[in-house]
Amino acid sequence: MADEQKPSAPQAAAPKPAPPPGPPAPPPPKNPGMVTLTIDGKEAVVKPGTLVIEAARQVGVDVPHYCYHKRLTVAANCRMCLVEMSNSPGGKLQPACQATVAEGVAVKTETPKVKDQQRAVLEFLLLNHPVDCPICDQAGECKLQDYYMSYDQQASRLDMPKLVKSKRLPLGPTVTLDNERCILCTRCVRFMREVAKAPQLGVARRGSRSYITTFPGQPLDSKYSGNVVDICPVGALTSTDFRFQGRVWFLSSARSICTGCSRGCNVHLDYMRDSTYRLRPRECEAVNQEWMCDQGRTTFKPWNTDRVLQARVGRGEAKAARRAEAVAQAAARLQESAAKGQLAALFSPGCSLEDLLAACAVAKGLGLTEVYVGGRPDGWQDEFLKRADENPNRRGLELAAAAAGLAVRSIAELAKAIADGKAKALWAVGSKVPSPTAAAVFARLETFVCQASSQDDVARAATVLLPQAPVPETDGTFVNFAGRAQRFERAYPPRGESRPGWALCAELGQALGQATAWTSAREVFQALGRGLALGDFTWDLPPASRARALSPAPAGTVDGRLPGYRESADKVAADIRAKVTG
Amino acid sequence: MPYKVIEDSPADFRERLFLPEVIRGVGIIAKQFWRNFFLQRDPNPDILLRKTPTVTIQYPEEKQPYPPGYRGLHRLVPREDGKPRCVACYMCATVCPAQCIYIEADEVEGDPIEKYPKRFVIDELRCVVCGFCVEACPKDAIRMDTGEHAPPTYTREGQLLDEKALLRGAPVSYQYDPWLRRGATAVDPKKLEEMRQRAKPFPAGATDELSQTPGFSVRQLAAEAKGRGA
Ligand code: SF4
Ligand code: SF4
Ligand code: SF4
Ligand code: SF4
Ligand code: FES
Numbered sequence A: 001m002a003d004e005q006k007p008s009a010p011q012a013a014a015p016k017p018a019p020p021p022g023p024p025a026p027p028p029p030k031n032p033g034m035v036t037l038t039i040d041g042k043e044a045v046v047k048p049g050t051l052v053i054e055a056a057r058q059v060g061v062d063v064p065h066y067c068y069h070k071r072l073t074v075a076a077n078c079r080m081c082l083v084e085m086s087n088s089p090g091g092k093l094q095p096a097c098q099a100t101v102a103e104g105v106a107v108k109t110e111t112p113k114v115k116d117q118q119r120a121v122l123e124f125l126l127l128n129h130p131v132d133c134p135i136c137d138q139a140g141e142c143k144l145q146d147y148y149m150s151y152d153q154q155a156s157r158l159d160m161p162k163l164v165k166s167k168r169l170p171l172g173p174t175v176t177l178d179n180e181r182c183i184l185c186t187r188c189v190r191f192m193r194e195v196a197k198a199p200q201l202g203v204a205r206r207g208s209r210s211y212i213t214t215f216p217g218q219p220l221d222s223k224y225s226g227n228v229v230d231i232c233p234v235g236a237l238t239s240t241d242f243r244f245q246g247r248v249w250f251l252s253s254a255r256s257i258c259t260g261c262s263r264g265c266n267v268h269l270d271y272m273r274d275s276t277y278r279l280r281p282r283e284c285e286a287v288n289q290e291w292m293c294d295q296g297r298t299t300f301k302p303w304n305t306d307r308v309l310q311a312r313v314g315r316g317e318a319k320a321a322r323r324a325e326a327v328a329q330a331a332a333r334l335q336e337s338a339a340k341g342q343l344a345a346l347f348s349p350g351c352s353l354e355d356l357l358a359a360c361a362v363a364k365g366l367g368l369t370e371v372y373v374g375g376r377p378d379g380w381q382d383e384f385l386k387r388a389d390e391n392p393n394r395r396g397l398e399l400a401a402a403a404a405g406l407a408v409r410s411i412a413e414l415a416k417a418i419a420d421g422k423a424k425a426l427w428a429v430g431s432k433v434p435s436p437t438a439a440a441v442f443a444r445l446e447t448f449v450c451q452a453s454s455q456d457d458v459a460r461a462a463t464v465l466l467p468q469a470p471v472p473e474t475d476g477t478f479v480n481f482a483g484r485a486q487r488f489e490r491a492y493p494p495r496g497e498s499r500p501g502w503a504l505c506a507e508l509g510q511a512l513g514q515a516t517a518w519t520s521a522r523e524v525f526q527a528l529g530r531g532l533a534l535g536d537f538t539w540d541l542p543p544a545s546r547a548r549a550l551s552p553a554p555a556g557t558v559d560g561r562l563p564g565y566r567e568s569a570d571k572v573a574a575d576i577r578a579k580v581t582g
Numbered sequence B: 001m002p003y004k005v006i007e008d009s010p011a012d013f014r015e016r017l018f019l020p021e022v023i024r025g026v027g028i029i030a031k032q033f034w035r036n037f038f039l040q041r042d043p044n045p046d047i048l049l050r051k052t053p054t055v056t057i058q059y060p061e062e063k064q065p066y067p068p069g070y071r072g073l074h075r076l077v078p079r080e081d082g083k084p085r086c087v088a089c090y091m092c093a094t095v096c097p098a099q100c101i102y103i104e105a106d107e108v109e110g111d112p113i114e115k116y117p118k119r120f121v122i123d124e125l126r127c128v129v130c131g132f133c134v135e136a137c138p139k140d141a142i143r144m145d146t147g148e149h150a151p152p153t154y155t156r157e158g159q160l161l162d163e164k165a166l167l168r169g170a171p172v173s174y175q176y177d178p179w180l181r182r183g184a185t186a187v188d189p190k191k192l193e194e195m196r197q198r199a200k201p202f203p204a205g206a207t208d209e210l211s212q213t214p215g216f217s218v219r220q221l222a223a224e225a226k227g228r229g230a
Helices: A009-013 A052-058 A112-127 A143-152 A187-195 A227-231 A323-339 A353-365 A394-404 A411-419 A438-442 A501-511 A521-528 A567-581 B013-017 B019-038 B091-095 B132-136 B189-198 B218-227
Strands: A035-039 A042-046 A082-085 A106-108 A175-177 A201-204 A211-214 A237-239 A252-257 A266-272 A275-281 A311-313 A319-321 A343-347 A370-373 A407-409 A425-429 A447-452 A464-467 A476-479 A485-488 B101-107 B115-123
Touching: A035 A052, A042 A052, A052 A082, A052 A106, A082 A112, A112 A143, A187 A201, A187 A227, A227 A237, A227 A275, A252 A485, A311 A323, A319 A323, A323 A343, A323 A425, A323 A447, A323 A464, A323 A501, A343 A353, A343 A411, A353 A394, A353 A425, A353 A476, A353 A501, A353 A521, A370 A394, A370 A411, A394 A407, A394 A476, A394 A521, A411 A438, A447 A501, A476 A521, A501 A521, B013 B019, B091 B101, B091 B132
Parallel strands: A035 A106, A343 A370, A343 A425, A370 A407, A425 A447, A447 A464
Antiparallel strands: A035 A042, A082 A106, A175 A237, A201 A211, A252 A266, A266 A275, A311 A319, A311 A464, A476 A485, B101 B115
8 A cells, every 4th residue: 555655756757746645635524614523323513623522422422531621721631531533543542532523533432442441541540549439528429430330340450559648638728638539630730720720739740659739838728729629520639618528429409509799600509408518510601610619619508507497576585486476576566667657678689589579579568668788798809700799689689679669778878777766677688787787786776577597696686586598498599790690499498487588578468468478489580570671581490390399309410410319318317316416 | 849748647536535635735834844843954045055955045034146147236346446447438328228327427537547437326226137237338347246136225215326335346457457557646556566466358258257257256245145144
């Protein structure tokens, strides 16, 4: 064949030498403007320049990979993704995460050669791996475990001691590193450099003795460091906060929205029974891609501890009251002071749109013309995700108030109205206030009806305290700073006596003789929120109208993970716990 | 056919009379009664080894030891330094069909195994004694080789055995145990060396025989219990 292609001497003597033979001209594209190739016999039509691994994903072929991450640069260092491509020189295997598509190429991902390679790569990755899955938080969502079961399944042939590296190494406030488990895919290094724009991680030394490390004296303290835990395909980087808190296969996941700031990052809310265990970013191209900040990850803590679980009437020697009683009391007080024109309403932009729609409707029914805006004070901000406004729903509050024809006033004006004696009674939906002195002011009011979920100073100042359920315990909507309405779904039923904000408002409204008999957040939105300018927002999340029985249906197939299948396991545990500690 | 069918021969005239047979039965009972009443009884709880022909076991003063492999009351296997072998991996809690194992994990310092069970509670009333937990455990940390059954209690809560009640019996070390291979700063070096000496290779296959700790016999346990006057 080589002989045939060799240009012969007589031809060279010809006046016009033939062009040197190159590779055959590429065939004309089957689909103009696109590249057509076959992957495992399936035809894929993709844009030129697409990576083979992405083209494969489009036709439903999953190429195993570790180092490749679609939002990071290509490193092609793990070699797990090698596939056969008909255009590769010498029939060498090509990394699907680095090779781009070419017209007419046949890609094969399941040939014996590829399988051998996958097994070999896994054997190498596992060579010095400690396989201490029993104490590894990644177990259950570990790519090493998954791929071992799918592609390897052979015993270790290493008959000498494994390499010993550092374990349990706190890299910074949020992340703990186990260097033995690291497969050196450098995803974390690339994330810190390219996405977090804080190159705080690097690889030190060489060969099998390489390890991930921070620079001397500089901890991994970026505000986005938590994301490396999510992208680490193995259990090398684990969350210090979630460490040993639970096994991931017991957790279910609900689609939720982070309440940390007005960006409204989409998150997976991982829960078991009636506790939230962690928040993980959920993919949303328009808002947070698939990242979130470390502060947002901790926002679930108040949902688990120090909750207001019972209604209360009276300050100081206050006694827990049944919710119906407290609602009746609150309604009577509100009616009384509203009639005298001494009532003010303080709504928190931390509550859901449905809570605020319902609250505005009830406020309107009480004859109010303005509402004051509470909420958490401003915090830090940067160019990436975090916004200074640490309330998830300020836009929602403005929309809801405008729809009800209520003017929006700041908390400073409320303080002034109270000081002037114009406002003698207050109704707060949500207990967060931006100023630390507000609680002391409220504590002097003769009537302070407060719907709160956490036992904070403001809640303690209430004369009637109504237990309000936080985000995981209700369905709802947040409108982020850009006006994008985003739904969050209920993970578990409200704890104790608490009820969602809209339900408390509905109870209050009914006690006041208003027609507010809503039975779900959806109903509230249908009744009050249809006219809001929310773009093409539809309330129902796909799949629409998930039926909820007494116990919540396990959510969480959204990211392909099986739902926690042991809803009752923890119930038993709770029974046992109650008996043992009680 | 793997078994033999025995057909009763038809009753003869004497049997059909009934009374002689009744008298014979009463005679057997009376013989046993007087023999047990007057003759010395061998109290060996292992009836197979008794010198006298009496087989009655005076339960609960005497207890028949269970055969090896019997799934008795759980125990958490200790290491020689008194800590549990358990690393709180939740495998047993995951596999348990009765969902009766409750674990709370926590972090421990100075040991290559970073995790230990802060709480480990088994609800013995809920347990169906299937032994899956023993099979599932990757650390040979939970066993049912105590040769006892759950002791009777007056309350249901009494059947909740926690890590203090469960952690007992003969300690076990394997050569592959990380605290032996890598050392543990929380363990006294001399003790660690002693543990290394006593460590045994990990059994290649798990059988009932192997899941019994050598030198840990149910018969011996029963004898000890007897010695204590239990
Ligand atoms: S990373 Fe963790 S879960 Fe994955 S194989 Fe290693 S020890 Fe097991
Ligand atoms: S720590 Fe995780 S993400 Fe970083 S290189 Fe190692 S395996 Fe990859
Ligand atoms: S023996 Fe079976 S039912 Fe009992 S604790 Fe173990 S796994 Fe659960
Ligand atoms: S399976 Fe074994 S090591 Fe794991 S939690 Fe249960 S007893 Fe402990
Ligand atoms: S995923 Fe392609 S080499 Fe790592």
